[in-house]
Amino acid sequence: MKESGGFIDLRLNRRDNQENESFWPSFTDVMTVIMMIFLISMVVVLLRNMELVKEIRATVEAERQAMELARSTGEEKESLAAQLDTALEQLDAADTRINELQLQVMRLQEQNSIRARAIADRDTRLEALLKERDDLTQQAAQLMRDKQTAEKAAAEARNRETLSRRELADTQRQYDDLKKQLNRQSLQIVMLKAKVENQDQALAQARAQRQDVEEKYLVLADEYDNLKVRYDKLIRPARSARGRHLVEVRYFKKNGKRHIEWRDAGQGEFKAVSRRQLDRILANLKRQQPNGLYVKVILPKNNGLSYSEAWKFTNDLHRKYDYYFQESPDQAEKASSPSN
Numbered sequence: 001m002k003e004s005g006g007f008i009d010l011r012l013n014r015r016d017n018q019e020n021e022s023f024w025p026s027f028t029d030v031m032t033v034i035m036m037i038f039l040i041s042m043v044v045v046l047l048r049n050m051e052l053v054k055e056i057r058a059t060v061e062a063e064r065q066a067m068e069l070a071r072s073t074g075e076e077k078e079s080l081a082a083q084l085d086t087a088l089e090q091l092d093a094a095d096t097r098i099n100e101l102q103l104q105v106m107r108l109q110e111q112n113s114i115r116a117r118a119i120a121d122r123d124t125r126l127e128a129l130l131k132e133r134d135d136l137t138q139q140a141a142q143l144m145r146d147k148q149t150a151e152k153a154a155a156e157a158r159n160r161e162t163l164s165r166r167e168l169a170d171t172q173r174q175y176d177d178l179k180k181q182l183n184r185q186s187l188q189i190v191m192l193k194a195k196v197e198n199q200d201q202a203l204a205q206a207r208a209q210r211q212d213v214e215e216k217y218l219v220l221a222d223e224y225d226n227l228k229v230r231y232d233k234l235i236r237p238a239r240s241a242r243g244r245h246l247v248e249v250r251y252f253k254k255n256g257k258r259h260i261e262w263r264d265a266g267q268g269e270f271k272a273v274s275r276r277q278l279d280r281i282l283a284n285l286k287r288q289q290p291n292g293l294y295v296k297v298i299l300p301k302n303n304g305l306s307y308s309e310a311w312k313f314t315n316d317l318h319r320k321y322d323y324y325f326q327e328s329p330d331q332a333e334k335a336s337s338p339s340n
Contacts, residue, residue: 088241096239102299119206130196136188245285248263249261252304260278283321291323294323
């Protein structure tokens, strides 16, 4: 067989060489293609892995930010809840303090009215004494005029030559009697003047003493309130409506008649009830509510009640039905703990 050059190929295994020469270039091409495909695939996989790593990092960062936001939100929620609880306790304490101050104001008003009546009585007695003094002064003036008349009559009687000694003696006795009566009236006037001056001094002292008593009472009331607040803080927690069943009771007097109204849990309108009905309602609620009742007594402005009436009503309801006055300090501390 001839080649393209015109010479006969005399080499041994000529056909095998031809097959080898035709096999290896094809194999090389195939491997090159495979290698290129592999490299391209590796590059694609690496690029995809890099994108996945970026996405994973972004996801992890987003999860971390979400967790941080959730943690900060939880802390803020707990802080707001604590502030709300504190505000509610302060509001309850303020309501209790307002009721106490209302009772104190009513008590002071009642005491001032009693003192005012006493002063009015003293002023009335003083006016009567002054009027009596004026009457005695007028009587003394009349006696002086009578004395002058008697002296004039005596002079005329002495000048009368025809006047008998008996008439003269009678006239002289009348004159002496009038003179004694005038002396007695003068003494009474002096005594009355001294009595009026003593009454004026006693009235001035009473007014000064009243002012001193009022000032001392205000100081003692403030000291008592401060000591009571310190005692309550040391012995037991503050009275609070938190975790308790709220019952509002409004008490006032209108046209001389007492009125009682109530509502449950601060909802709806106030309902008028009698004292017997109110006791029955509060007794049932006290049995139904395991955590106890928070009885809020409301004394409206211009309620028409005396201090003793308002204090007796408020104290009676608290002692019978309010949780704070039903529990001992140890029980109150347990009831206010987080486990409850």
